[in-house]
Amino acid sequence: MTAYTRQMVFTRTRRILLEALESGEAERLGLNRGFVTAMPSPGKIVTRIRTPFSDEVARALAAETNQQTLAACHDPADRGLRDAWETIIVTGRRCSEVIKLRLDCLSRYGGLPMLWHDQTKVGNYDAAIRIPEQLHQRLEARQRKTLALFATRHNRPPTPEERAHLPLFPSNQRNSDSRRPLSYQWFHRGFKAWINSLDIGRWVPHQARHSLATSLLRAGASLTHIRRYLGQVSERMAEHYVHLAQSDLESVLQHVWLAGPGAANPGEVLTDDLTPLTREHAMALAIDLGRRSTPAEGGFCTFQPVVHGGDCPWNLDCHNCDKFVLSGADLLYWRRKREQWRLLAEGAPDDATADYLHRYFEPTARAIDGLEKALAGLGPLDDALALDLLKPQDYFHRVWSTAFRAADLADAGTEEESEYGDTCTAEDTDREQDVA
Incomplete structure (x- = not known):
């Protein structure tokens, strides 16, 4: 017991x-x-939280050869073991929610594929989530197989009333009316045998749900968004994902400091002269960002009076200041800047202007090259390129959702200039400064 x-x-x-x-x-x-x-108390027991799949385990579970083994060796009758498992991985649904999917669980709205399911644990029925096109096609193929199985068993297609009660994954035991779905015991038995054959340790399907929640947190989703998407009762149930999202990737990227474009040697690693960096050296570069720097656009300011709250003596001209440093978390920002300057140089009216733009941006290009070289030696270069500092919920903020056409803004600026022109008084100037 x-x-x-x-x-x-x-x-x-x-x-x-x-x-x-x-x-x-x-x-x-x-x-x-x-x-x-006198009935004794059961006493307290230690409940252990399921951890997400490690990178090695995730790769093994997603490998095509292993997926084929799951279907061929552990589901010879093709009842949908692989289809159910891939649905769990992609959507993060509970095993029971996937196994009990109805036949007509797929639909499209505005061309987007949707999956309808019942979150019985929280009493949320007919919940819809968007799914990738590849998963939609796989489940559509499963629908056709289920309908063919019904036609073979009953020598006719299902009526509309029967179709409404058909499960997507019907059981093959004591299921004369084809309304009984596969059991969790059947799914777990096949999954456990598959895991044992891979020799990767002990894992359960529910850990795919934890893996997805952790990935959502790292991508910037809030606990409220995760709770709604995964169908959880309260935010407290999702709070145990927080410590998993605080990985060392973001901190390591921010601890890698390089000289900015305004320094004497742009792209030079400021805290160590070894390039490329090793992970041990990168972890040794831990710097107290709160006391030694303050965030700036595309990096950090290390000028101590500004860090402690003083005014900037250079009018916030950060990118041309030798006190400005780049961090590993800003690589995506500077790559975008490089593309913008390349477009400007390509659109220059003559070669002289293009050469000038290339020379002007050359220190910044050296800084970007040094940042990429340091991150390549550290290891998380691909992760740094995928790290966008804008969180998904930021786009719902009024600042991000309020947009204007560039042409309309240009016209508005022209009209304002022509309206005030030389007739602008000192009082108008003071009022504009107050607004600014």
């Missing part, structure tokens, strides 16, 4: 006895009050 089983049995037994005591049923049956109150 496990500790969890002991707790469940004792807790429910105590509840039954106490309810009988309060309702008077214990007295009617002749149960001694001392016996009811």
Whole structure:
């Protein structure tokens, strides 16, 4: 008997006895009050939170050869073991929610594929989420197989009423009306045998849900968004994902400091002269960002008076200042800047202007090359390129959702200039400065 089983049995037994005591049923049956109150407590047990799949395990579970083994060796009758598992991975749904999917669980709205399911654990029925096109096509193929199985068994296609009650993954045992879905025991038995054959340790399907939640947090989603998407009762149920999202990637990227475009040697690693960096050296570059720097556009300012709250003596001209440093977390920002300058140089009216633009941007290009070289030696170059500092929920903020056409802004600026022109008074100037 496990500790969890002991707790469940004792807790429910105590509840039954106490309810009988309060309702008077214990007295009617002749149960001694001392016996009811002497029922021992189950005691507290330590509940361990499921961890996400490690990178090695995730690659093994997603490998095409292993997926084919799952279908061929552990689901020879093609009941949908692989399809159900891929749905769990992609959507983060609970196993029971996927296994009990209805036949007509797919639809499109505005051309976007949607999956309809019941979140019975939280009492949320007919919930829809967007799914990738590849998963939509796989489940459509499963729909055709289920309909063909029904036609083979009953020698006819299902009626509209029967179709409404058909599961996407029907069971092949005691299922004469084809309304019974596969059981979780069947799914778990095949999945466990597959995991054992891969020799990657002990893992359960529910950990795919934790992996997805952790990935969403790292991408910038809030606990509220994750709770709604995964169908959880409260944010407290999602809070245990937070410590998993605080990986060392962001901190390591911010601890890699390089000289900015305005320095004497742009792109030079400021805290160590070894390039390329190793992970041990990168972890040794831990710098107290709160006391030694302040965030700036595309990097950090290390000028101490500004860090401690003073005014910038250079009018915030950060990119041309030798006190400005780049961090590993800003690589994507500077790559975009490089593309903008390349477009400007390509659109120059003559070669002389193009050469001038290339020379002007050359220190910045050296800084970007040094940043990429340092991150390549450190290892997380691809992660740095995928790290966008804008979070998804930022786009719902009014600042991001309020947009204007560039042509309209240009026209508005021209009209304002022609309206005020030379007739602008000192009072108007003071008012504009106050607004600014």
